[in-house]
Amino acid sequence: MKKIRLIIPYFGKLPKFFPYFLLTAKRNQRIDFLIYTDQNIDQFEILNAENIEFKTLSFDDLRKKFSLNLILKFLSKHLINYVTIKLLMDLSLKRS
Numbered sequence: 001m002k003k004i005r006l007i008i009p010y011f012g013k014l015p016k017f018f019p020y021f022l023l024t025a026k027r028n029q030r031i032d033f034l035i036y037t038d039q040n041i042d043q044f045e046i047l048n049a050e051n052i053e054f055k056t057l058s059f060d061d062l063r064k065k066f067s068l069n070l071i072l073k074f075l076s077k078h079l080i081n082y083v084t085i086k087l088l089m090d091l092s093l094k095r096s
Contacts, residue, residue: 006033022047
């Protein structure tokens, strides 16, 4: 059975219907839920849902985490391209 993973960032006060959302999510075993939030989620551990994972952190921490990952991916891609081009240029100059 194939599964998908939904990443849900939710910051600020959780809505009143949130426990009902979790009950519905728990029943959908084909979807894994990863919920980033700055709220206390201890009360929801009683659900014991295998397909729901919480990560507690602030909005600023999440923003920094994503920004750093994007910067590192961008730099690694372009640095690898630069190094590859530089090596090819050096090799071609040595053959001339």
